Amino acid sequence: MAKRADQYLEMIDHHIDEDNSRVMENTIRLVAGSPGFSCFQGVPELLMEATKHCMTSRSDLNAVLSYGNPVGYQKFLDELAKFLTDEYGTKVSCSNLMATGGSTWAITAIARMFVGTSAPVFVSNPTFNGSIMILKDELHLNVIPVQMDDKGIDTGNLEELLEDIFSSVGTDHVTDNRPYWGMVSLISNYDNPTGISLSPERSKRLVDLGRKYNLLVVSDDIYSLLYYTGDKYLPVPRLITYDDSSDPAYQGRVLSIGSFSKLLAPGLRVGWIEGPERVIQLLSSVPSLLGGSVCHYPSSVLASALQLGLVQDHVTRIREIYGSRLKAVMKVLDEQLPAAFSYIAPKGGYFIWIRLLEEVNVSDLCDLCETKFNVSLSPGHAYYLGDKAENCVRITFGYYEEEVLVEGIKRMCGGMREYLSSLASDATS
Structure with a gap:
């Protein structure tokens, strides 16, 4: 470790x-997976303008300076939903969003909430070493590597592993509060470290395997908006879009993690989780959020930045x-x-x-x-x-x-x- x-x-x-x-x-x-000085240019001015807008809106001032809702400041969630809908080219509802302290905070909260030490956690191999540290070294979970190639995580290898261990693991660890048999964690778009994106065929297959084996599939989409193809919308659909709520087989298996760390500045410590309402409600009910949202004030400022079109x-x-x-x-x-x-x-x-x-x-x-x-x-x-x-x-x-x-x-x-x-x-x- x-x-x-x-x-x-x-x-x-x-x-x-x-x-x-x-x-x-x-x-x-x-080696540095962080934005550098030139990409911070304009950010101080952006934040100052957004802060002034936020702090002079007297109707919202009490809400901004209070503890805040555990799921997040409502104006931030509303503006974030509009921003993501415009950027992704697909509808994102504020009721499916939760404010977080960034992507590493999110993956830690999700794993603590839904995964016990008996449940298997499947990760692409290779994968972001920070995720390995959280899941294996800090939380001591049963982390199982899955092969990866130029089309992303190998869903054939994943299925072989699932078939091999499903009966031996059993289902005694599945409860109302931890309703999933296991979890899959990956970066489906522009992966760290490989830069690979999961193919459409494998995205569909991964959602199918999630439904078949009662898996929670967590996609860290921190790089999804950083595409350089000149397209107006995402050239590579996010994994969560394959878990379509209009599908008769829909079960709500996929979570999408996002963050402003790469889009603006990592020091803001503001991100989000997108997922089914029932999962968002469970995540926002953890005791550590009794004091309110983990990023209440900075997300209030970002709500103004989004509203003004600065982001x-x-x-x-x-x-x-x-x-x-x-x-x-x-x-x-x-x-x-x-x-x-x-x-x-x-x-x-x-x-x-x-x-x-x-x-x-x-x-x-x-x-x-x-x-x-x-x-x-x-x-x-x-x-x-x-x-x-x-x-x-x-x-x-x-x-x-x-x-x-x-x-x-x-x-x-x-x-x-x-x-x-x-x-x-x-x-x-």
Whole structure:
């Protein structure tokens, strides 16, 4: 657990340096899954304007400064529903939303509420290492890895695992308050670490398996709105849309987690859960919310920001920034990445997954890149459960500005070429 925590903290423990020339002199850290300085530009002004609007609306002031409803400030939920409906291109109702303290808060609350130590929790393998820390290391749940390929989580492998363990686990742990036999946790759009999105066929199959085996399916959709295809609406439908309430077989099995951490700033600690009303009611009834919503005041400010259209304008801006960065990074990769390696080209999110040769020692490669070429990478094995880790590294294009990113990718490719040359030399000596 300590090693996994250290790896995760290394990826998020960094300060923002707006001086590109100074960054170039030091190690370029392609590990940071966080927005950088340039994407915060405009956010202070946005928040000040929204705060002024929020605090001068006397009719709402008492509600804003009170404890607040556990499910969230109603005006925030109303404005969030409008925003998501406009962005997703599909109807989102405020009655299906709950305010949260971000995506990690949400996954922790969901798991604590609905999953006991006897219930299996299936996760894609690889997956976000923060989820592994929460589910396995902190909550001590029975976490089971499921294979993944370029179409997302392998629903065939998941079905095999379900068939294999369903009878042995039994159903004694299923109760009124914990009505699910098990849970599936994944990032279905622009996955961390791979950048892969779940295919429509597998999305449908995953919902079917949820219905068949009484599973709660939790999709972390934190990157869904960060797509760079130029489409007006989501080019990849969210998993929850396949759990259609108009379907005669509908049971309400899917939850969608969202957050403003990547859209505005992680320091806001504001996010949401979207799901069936009965699930939202259960989640908002936990004793820890007796004092009201976990993000009442900041969500009140964001309600004003949404009402004024400020968030919408900012999201459009950062899509353009990230899209340009991704294009620049892939150009360098296409030109300079060793031919023996390959990468998955994402259409959204923050991450690029680079596949290496089997004979590559990933830790040695990362050490070489950092100590000699001044660029740090995330080793692929940090995102796997078990010993069967694919030889990969993850890089992110979310943090640095384009000039620094391009330099960092060039350094990385130089380190990879030198590593391969040393492998060839060792093989002939």
